[in-house]
Amino acid sequence: MKQELFEEIVNKSFNSPYHKLLKLELVELGKGMAVVEITVDESILNALGIAHGGATASLCDTAMGVAVRTVGALPTTVEMKVNYLAPGPIKERLRAVGKVIKEGKTIIVAEGEVYCKDRLIVKSLGTYFDLKK
Template structure:
């Protein structure tokens, strides 16, 4: 299976990303951008986005950045852990850009940095994640 096919299958099965309203841009293997506008469904208060929404966006950012690198070895990835720092709130109608970049990877573990910016280029959240790479053949995606 080629890498483009893996990304297409991932996009087809990534219902959480669709639910959040995320749009993906692959910059290069190991680096991605995600774009999303904060809607009422993402709010915790009258105007501010829920931290869980931002954490979900962050997980998509780091996971997909790792996937775009791991797929060259016919592997998929899953999040082992991540740490996120919330620096500023995201507000209703903010247009967010998430940036993910693989910092290091071995045979099994990927270390990925993620950042979320608003449309004013203000850094809202930043974090780091560890992801586990596993064989595509051991996944449920091979049945699609």
């Protein structure tokens, strides 16, 4: 990945008000992949006292979208499927890994996985449109 794109992702693309609201942290970047983390605190709990599905879906979408950005696309989400496999407990750190699995001319497909420690708790598949095209 070019240094210019790396800096743009870290300083601009990832630094949105929504990412700040959820306290998402970008922890790793590579061509076609990104790792984003969040700590489950009271601000993202549902009524059952676990991470709200919307927060974990946002975590997945962000990891996948940033992974798509690393290949030079300017992504917007077209479609996303999320399978919730286990809850995200309070005070735990969740780690989302996004990977590009298919680059087309205008459509990019990515997969996302969210882990709590070593346990897979969310599996996601996303389709992104490249706004540059």
